[in-house]
Amino acid sequence: MKSKIILGVCGGVAAYKSAELARLLVKGNYDVKVIMTDSAKKFITPLTFQAITGNPVLSSLWESENNNAMDHISLSRDADMILVAPATANFIAKLNQGLCEDLLTSVCAARSCDLVVCPAMNTYMFNNPPNLRNIKQLQDDGVIFIGPDYGIQACGEEGKGRLTEPLEILKNVEKLLTIPKLDGIKILISAGATIEKIDDARAITNLSSGKMGISIANQAWKMGASVTLVKGITNEEINPKINTIEAKNHSEMERVILNNAGNNDIFISVAAVSDYTLKEKINGKIKKNSESLILELKKTNDILKNTKEKFPNLFCVGFAAESENLISFAKQKLIEKKLDMVIANEIKQTMGSESAEIVILMNHQEKIIHQMPKNEIAVNILDEIHESFQK
Ligand SMILES: Cc1cc2nc3c(=O)[nH]c(=O)nc-3n(C[C@H](O)[C@H](O)[C@H](O)COP(=O)(O)O)c2cc1C
Structure with a gap:
């Protein structure tokens, strides 16, 4: 049976890389459903993800996929993992505050599976003390972080803040989803x-x-x-x-x-x-x-x-x-x-x-x-x- 991944995409420059990540996940035999924030749609179109994953792309809390209009609950119950890449500083802050003002933050708050967050932002934004505090608190709460990596950024500055390469994210996802079962031990x-x-x-x-x-x-x-x-x-x-x-x-x-x-x-x-x-x-x-x-x-x-x-x-x-x-x-x-x-x-x-x-x-x-x-x-x-x- 295919593992089900919700891929959350936020509004950052690295959003284009999440199309490649979606492709790698689909190729790796995962069933991928994409949730985009409104800002993400300014960087990349939902159609790209729909074409890659073969699934409708979700974004709104108010337009339900199901008749019961409780997508934020049913989506997270159905998923084996929620993977957010790229995660903006804004999303990380909302996640840490438990805010649920859009579909992605609501699904994350209602989750019963692992949440993996891949931040991507300007290095000063990443090192901004509130952002570092948010990440630390979320790690303490059990949220798994991948990256960000060090390197030259889209803005031309150099430092920690680049989205981890999609192939590397895939490897981590595979590892997390194939945790050996200790049933009966x-x-x-x-x-x-x-x-x-x-x-x-x-x-x-x-x-x-x-x-x-x-x-x-x-x-x-x-x-x-x-x-x-x-x-x-x-x-x-x-x-x-x-x-x-x-x-x-x-x-x-x-x-x-x-x-x-x-x-x-x-x-x-x-x-x-x-x-x-x-x-x-x-x-x-x-x-x-x-x-x-x-x-x-x-x-x-x-x-x-x-x-x-x-x-x-x-x-x-x-x-x-x-x-x-x-x-x-x-x-x-x-x-x-x-x-x-x-x-x-x-x-x-x-x-x-x-x-x-x-x-x-x-x-x-x-x-x-x-x-x-x-x-x-x-x-x-x-x-x-x-x-x-x-x-
Ligand atoms: C051109 C442009 C690039 C941006 N890139 C990033 C980024 O890489 N990382 C980030 O955290 N925010 C970035 N932002 C700011 C976010 O888009 C902004 O905080 C937005 O509210 C994020 O919304 P979301 O978290 O709901 O996706 C960028 C904004 C603009 C205009």
């Missing part, structure tokens, strides 16, 4: 930071935001996996349909993970669990009488290592966040803990950040995934896990 994921009490008022914790682990959990759920999330401390938004168990400190994490590991096929350990905890718990509140304070800490158990030892058939994935010798430390972790895969990342670049660059390490294989938003990194990691788990 049970995945246990730990995410977030942990907190170890010093006394009744103070605690030791770490700077993990939980963004990577929660992105993996949300994405794995989208790909059909049955997900159990062991949630440490994080403010990230979790799909409410995911079975979530809270575990705030090391011992709770250990208990919940060991209790649940046996019922799963895969364990992805992303949580930044405390490596040390207080040797002896201090009751009450330590008085600040002395100039210095020495706390004695003891090493905690290695949950991931113990889980793999106890459940050798469980496919175990660890994370190595390092500040130096990234690959050699990650390899050491892979071997010492007998893991199936380690995701190595540079601590400064990743901790608390929206994006990451990672290296995926397996026994005889290394793969670099260059800097991209964490929700896209999550797709790449799950692709790799899926591929090796099947072998």
